[in-house]
Amino acid sequence: MQTKKNTATAPYDDFSKFLPHISIDCCVFGFHENQLKILLIKWEKFGVWSLPGGFIFPEESVDAAAKRILQERTSLQNIFLEQFKIFGEVNRTNLPGSREMLERSEVDSQTQQWLLQRTISLGYYALVDFSKAIPTTTPLIADCRWWDISKVPHLIHDHADIVKHALKALQGHLLNKPIGLNLLPTKFTMTELRRLYETILGKTIDRRNFEKKMLKLGILDRLDEVKTDVGHKAPVLYRFNLATYDELLNADFGFGF
Amino acid sequence: MQTKKNTATAPYDDFSKFLPHISIDCCVFGFHENQLKILLIKWEKFGVWSLPGGFIFPEESVDAAAKRILQERTSLQNIFLEQFKIFGEVNRTNLPGSREMLERSEVDSQTQQWLLQRTISLGYYALVDFSKAIPTTTPLIADCRWWDISKVPHLIHDHADIVKHALKALQGHLLNKPIGLNLLPTKFTMTELRRLYETILGKTIDRRNFEKKMLKLGILDRLDEVKTDVGHKAPVLYRFNLATYDELLNADFGFGF
DNA sequence: TCAAAAGTGTTCATGGTACACCCATGA
DNA sequence: TCATGGGTGTACCATGAACACTTTTGA
Numbered sequence: 297m298q299t300k301k302n303t304a305t306a307p308y309d310d311f312s313k314f315l316p317h318i319s320i321d322c323c324v325f326g327f328h329e330n331q332l333k334i335l336l337i338k339w340e341k342f343g344v345w346s347l348p349g350g351f352i353f354p355e356e357s358v359d360a361a362a363k364r365i366l367q368e369r370t371s372l373q374n375i376f377l378e379q380f381k382i383f384g385e386v387n388r389t390n391l392p393g394s395r396e397m398l399e400r401s402e403v404d405s406q407t408q409q410w411l412l413q414r415t416i417s418l419g420y421y422a423l424v425d426f427s428k429a430i431p432t433t434t435p436l437i438a439d440c441r442w443w444d445i446s447k448v449p450h451l452i453h454d455h456a457d458i459v460k461h462a463l464k465a466l467q468g469h470l471l472n473k474p475i476g477l478n479l480l481p482t483k484f485t486m487t488e489l490r491r492l493y494e495t496i497l498g499k500t501i502d503r504r505n506f507e508k509k510m511l512k513l514g515i516l517d518r519l520d521e522v523k524t525d526v527g528h529k530a531p532v533l534y535r536f537n538l539a540t541y542d543e544l545l546n547a548d549f550g551f552g553f
Numbered sequence: 554m555q556t557k558k559n560t561a562t563a564p565y566d567d568f569s570k571f572l573p574h575i576s577i578d579c580c581v582f583g584f585h586e587n588q589l590k591i592l593l594i595k596w597e598k599f600g601v602w603s604l605p606g607g608f609i610f611p612e613e614s615v616d617a618a619a620k621r622i623l624q625e626r627t628s629l630q631n632i633f634l635e636q637f638k639i640f641g642e643v644n645r646t647n648l649p650g651s652r653e654m655l656e657r658s659e660v661d662s663q664t665q666q667w668l669l670q671r672t673i674s675l676g677y678y679a680l681v682d683f684s685k686a687i688p689t690t691t692p693l694i695a696d697c698r699w700w701d702i703s704k705v706p707h708l709i710h711d712h713a714d715i716v717k718h719a720l721k722a723l724q725g726h727l728l729n730k731p732i733g734l735n736l737l738p739t740k741f742t743m744t745e746l747r748r749l750y751e752t753i754l755g756k757t758i759d760r761r762n763f764e765k766k767m768l769k770l771g772i773l774d775r776l777d778e779v780k781t782d783v784g785h786k787a788p789v790l791y792r793f794n795l796a797t798y799d800e801l802l803n804a805d806f807g808f809g810f
Numbered sequence: 811t812c813a814a815a816a817g818t819g820t821t822c823a824t825g826g827t828a829c830a831c832c833c834a835t836g837a
Numbered sequence: 838t839c840a841t842g843g844g845t846g847t848a849c850c851a852t853g854a855a856c857a858c859t860t861t862t863g864a
Contacts, residue, residue: 315574318673354574354671358641379639382675384615414611416575418639487815504818505854528815529861744842761845762827769825785842786834816861826851833843 299431299440311410314351319417320362321349321383321455323462324370326426327479330491331444334459335369335424335431336451338439341401346452347459348440349417362420369440370429375422376478380465381458383417388454390414397452421462423478445495463496470496474545477536485523485531486510515541556688556697568667571608576674577619578606578640578712580719581627583683584736587748588701591716592626592681592688593708595696598658603709604716605697606674619677626697627686632679633735637722638715640674645711647671654709678719680735702752720753727753731802734793742780742788743767772798 324335336345350365352358359377366375390412398408431440443449448459469475475496476489490506510516517537522530581592593602607622609615616634623632647669655665688697700706705716726732732753733746747763767773774794779787 315671315673317572318575352641352673355643357643358639358673382615382636382639384609384675386612386614414572416572416609416615418641485816502854502856503816504856507817508819509853525863526815527863528813529817531816742843759827759829760843761829764844765846766826782836783842784836785840786844788843811864813864814862817859818857820856822853822855824851824853827849829847831845833845835841835843837838837840 299433311351311407313353315354317413317415319349319351319415320358320365321347321417321419321458322362322366322369322377323347323419323421323459324366324429325421325423325445325462325466325479326429326442327492327495328426328442330488330495331446332492332495333426333442334445334448335429335440336443336448337369337433337437339452340436340438341403342397342452343438344397344452345449347455358418362418362422366422368434369432370424371432372424372429375424376474377420377422378465378469378473379418379420381419381461383419383454383458385454386414388415388417391453394453417458419458419461421466423475425479425481427481466496472545474536474541477538477541483519483521483533483535485533487531489534513540513544515544556690568608568664570610572611574670574672576606576608576672577615577622578604578674578676578715579619579623579626579634580604580676580678580716581623581686582678582680582702582719582723582736583686583699584749584752585683585699587745587752588703589749589752590683590699591702591705592686592697593700593705594626594690594694596709597693597695598660599654599709600695601654601709602706604712615675619675619679623679625691626689627681628689629681629686632681633731634677634679635722635726635730636675636677638676638718640676640711640715642711643671645672645674648710651710674715676715676718678723680732682736682738684738723753729802731793731798734795734798740776740778740790740792742790744788746791770797770801772801 326333326335335348337348338345348365348369350361350368352361356364358379362377362379363375366377367373395412398411403411426442431442433440445459445463448456450456451459466475470493476492479492480488486507487503489510490501490503493506494501515537516534519533519535521533523533524530583590583592592605594605595602605622605626607618607625609618613621615636619634619636620632623634624630652669655668660668683699688699690697702716702720705713707713708716723732727750733749736749737745743764744760746767747758747760750763751758772794773791776790776792778790780790781787
């Protein structure tokens, strides 16, 4: 796995350039080896893992800020982003442990205050093609890497809660947002697509019924190409048909009525 | 319709008590005479209609702020609230027209600055029992009343857009949030429930099939009571069975797989 | 030759949709 | 007595769920 270093980023003392009391936290999901992955960062001075996040410039829309933050972390343009929840409890950045952690670190008191102050976090999730994202560190961020969703380490503040809610949102959006399109590489097998659904929903799905249903949706193009070197019968590759996929997403859902 | 006056509210010059750059805007929905209604306020000094909204105190959670804002406007406790979208464009509070409107008003320049500054709005919708909410004015708010959702007047800033997104969220939540429970009075007829669904979805639903499906869900108790004085055969009244309703909402939705 | 996953169809049960007639009530 | 909506059942169709055997490939 590739990791990039980016040394051209804002130092601590630039926080005053941002809007106060508002942050963005992002759950970046990827899919690799039939596992759902999440991108986490480790703060250099605190030695604690956290969701990638950041703050908003006064002349920048919230969506643009989220995009900027993620570009910095993944080196990707055009990331699929969804805002899923606001985390607005008064003490979420000042829980037992947060203050102690900061005080133990070598961070100046002005920065400590910024990081401990009451902050409303806007929760986004992002879907990226695992094979194209390049986890990128910056001077403040000692590590940035993928974690299996079932093995995330202890996280700062309420970030474990944020991940939980992001997963729930992802489940709810599986049928009406382009989740597969954004998490899979351009060409994929039916089994890879099914594993993605199984991982997100947390249950197994009948192989034949899944294929029938997916093909009937009309959003997949079957390619004249198979995936070889897999140790068994070579499976056919598919890709999403963007035109019909868009049509489907824009269609009404009927809601059963 | 009852309207209450509340004279004990913060004057203009108290804005500095709130967190800057963040506001809450609420789409309060009610249901009356088979029509979906929305509660709007009219600013005294600007003469323009707007969503009820407000700001957040430093020591108050976002949800608590939304609750407080709505209690002030409806005199209701325990309002059903859902955060549905963030409105984060840079110029959303400073669109063509906003500045002119404020300059024409008699509002002091400090207040003008507060109202025109870049503000991220957290969009909530609320569902209330129309018959129990009491639209309440305050010294700054000259009018507060229900509008038919199809007849909302011109609104300040991007509030028309906020309403549009709230409606879409409401449609999406119709099957997995307690929409009917919160919009209808305790006792209601099957037709009233169906009209609510029809209004929100914007389409007609077969009367017999709707009743069958609703009853099969097992969330309705049929009462030994009818609604009289209706000019036709007296319809049976129902009420929601909270226990089975909760069970249903907490259940998985299957997502078709 | 063995292990692992691919490819492929049918049956059954459930749920959705379409549809029409008589009844009770208040004006 | 009339207008309005209430109450009720069936037939057809579409969709979902369950389920097993043969084939291909790489190790």
